[in-house]
């Protein structure tokens with residue numbers, strides 16, 4: 001053991017994701033198993049700055065594995081992005097005796113963790129918690145599978161009405177600047193196309209889709225559209241407006257799924273993933289690891305330097321694009 005860690009702090013930060021509670025539970029119970037004290041930090045980095053600390057025991061996390069959202073609450077904390085904010089956070093940690101931090105969150109939250117670790121001598125372990133699945137070095141993030149399932153359930157319902165009326169539906173999904181949710185929910189729901197930011201930039205993805213549809217003489221269609229926008233272009237409304245102007249003979253509609261994608265009970269996959277990652281976070285601290293994100297690759301736990309997890313672009317497997325193109329015939 002690199003140093004004697006007696007007390008760990010755990011927080012969730014950024015957009016909530018189903019499975020965050022399962023991760024908090026795993027971190028808490030594994031730490032308690034090793035006789036460490038656990039401090040639950042409320043509202044992410046905001047709580048670290050404002051000293052919103054709660055002593056956590058094993059029973060604090062009872063009956064939480066199945067709950068969506070996060071019992072620790074979450075926030076996007078601008079103050080932590082300043083050097084003064086991080087100084088306050090550090091001083092509070094020292095004062096209450098928190099020796100190490102487990103941060104559960106997405107890209108922005110782990111970027112904050114990286115800055116903090118650079119400035120102060122604190123072991124930090126990151127857990128990938130975001131529905132976007134946009135962290136490099138892990139096959140999946142906590143919440144991604146649940147959000148996919150939620151999207152697919154919604155798309156199945158929209159398809160019934162799209163078929164009945166011979167309409168095109170542009171369904172916008174979250175993911176920030178990553179197309180994992182759009183691409184994989186398109187495959188899973190049997191959609192006709194996905195428009196994603198990782199798509200070829202030299203191809204007009206809308207024109208390509210309409211051409212394909214004509215060739216296949218389909219009268220209704222579901223297109224999953226990533227929310228990502230570049231230069232005012234992107235998102236479901238943008239494509240629906242274009243259809244109105246460029247293909248006025250087609251009837252198109254828009255559904256923006258919005259925050260319902262983030263809610264709900266976590267899938268079995270996310271509960272297991274969160275449990276494994278949370279357990280591994282404490283084991284990693286005990287091994288002397290610091291400033292790594294715990295990920296999963298080919299079903300094995302991996303340690304990814306946080307700097308790589310947040311900086312490197314996680315590529316979309318090109319095979320997924322071919323699978324959708326071929327199967328949407």
Ligand code: F6P
Pocket residue numbers: 015076106130131132174175176227262
């Ligand atoms: O990062 C998770 C996410 O849900 C993104 O997919 C989305 O762009 C963003 O958060 C929305 O954030 P907020 O809930 O703060 O509007």
